[in-house]
Amino acid sequence: MIKIVTWNINSVRLRIEMVLDFLQKTNPDILCLQEIKTVNDTFPFQAFKDAGYSYMAVRGMKSYNGVAIISRLPFADEFALDFVGKQDCRHIAVRLDDGCEIHNFYVPAGGDIPDINENPKFAHKLDFVDEMRVWFANNRDIQQKMVLVGDLNIAPLPEDVWSHKQLLNVVSHTPIEVEKLSVMRDEFGWCDAVRHHYPARDSDGNEVKLYSWWSYRARDWQASNKGRRLDHIWLTPPLLPVLQQADIASLWRGAEKPSDHVPITVTLDY
C-alpha cells in the first residue's frame, strides 16, 4: 500500500505544525506540497525528518511558488523541469525504487483577465499547460507507472465548480483552459484518479460536486461553499487497477489559520 497526498500549503513555514498534525493523523507515505513560499535554506527539513520522513526533494524560491516532495520511501532519482522559459519552481519529480515516477506541479494561476492579449499571466498559464503536454508526449510513455499531482489551477468539469455558468468567464474554468487541460490529460492517456473514484454524476444522474479550494475572501467558506476543484491526482493506466481510494479532506479548510486548499489523497495497493 502506498498513500500519496497533494496539498497546496500556501507557506510551509507558517503551517508546519498543521502539516505535521496532518501527517500524524493520516500517515501518508508521500506528501507533495505546492506554494511552499520559501527558499531551500529555510525549508523545515528537520521537522519532517523527526516525523519519520527522511527523503525530500525540495525546489523553493523566495516568497513565491516552490514545490516539495516529502517521503518515507527513498528516491532512485530526482529532477526538476522548467516551463515557458522561467525558473520559477513549479515542478519537481522523483522516481521511486520500483520505477514509479511522481510529478508534482504548481501551474500558474493565470491572473484575473481571461485574455492572452490583455493579460500576460493568462498567456503564461496556457503556454505552461501546452508545454506540459508536449513534455510528456516527447519524453514519457503511457505504459510507465506515473503519478501526476498538484495544484493545476484549473477546474475541468462543470461539477468541479460551484456554478459552471457563473465561472465560464472566470480564470480557472474558462473553456480554453479546460480544453487545454483536457487535451493534455486525454492525448497522453492520464486518468483523473479522484473523478475515477467519484464520477461527476451519481447513479441517479445527479451532480457530484467536488472542491479542493475555497477562497479566503468568503465571509464563511463553508456556508457559501463556493469552491473549485483545482488540485488533482492523475495516474497512468498501469496504476489504475491498484487505485484503492481517493479522498478530498475538506475538513482541513476549517483548521485554524488554514491554507485555502485542502489535501487530496490516493491510496494505491501495490
Place this chain on the structure above:
DNA sequence: ATGGTGGCTTTGCCA
C-alpha cells in the same frame, strides 16, 4: 458591480 482575505515582503505583488 464591487470588494472581500491571506502570505511574504519588493508595505506592492501574487493568489
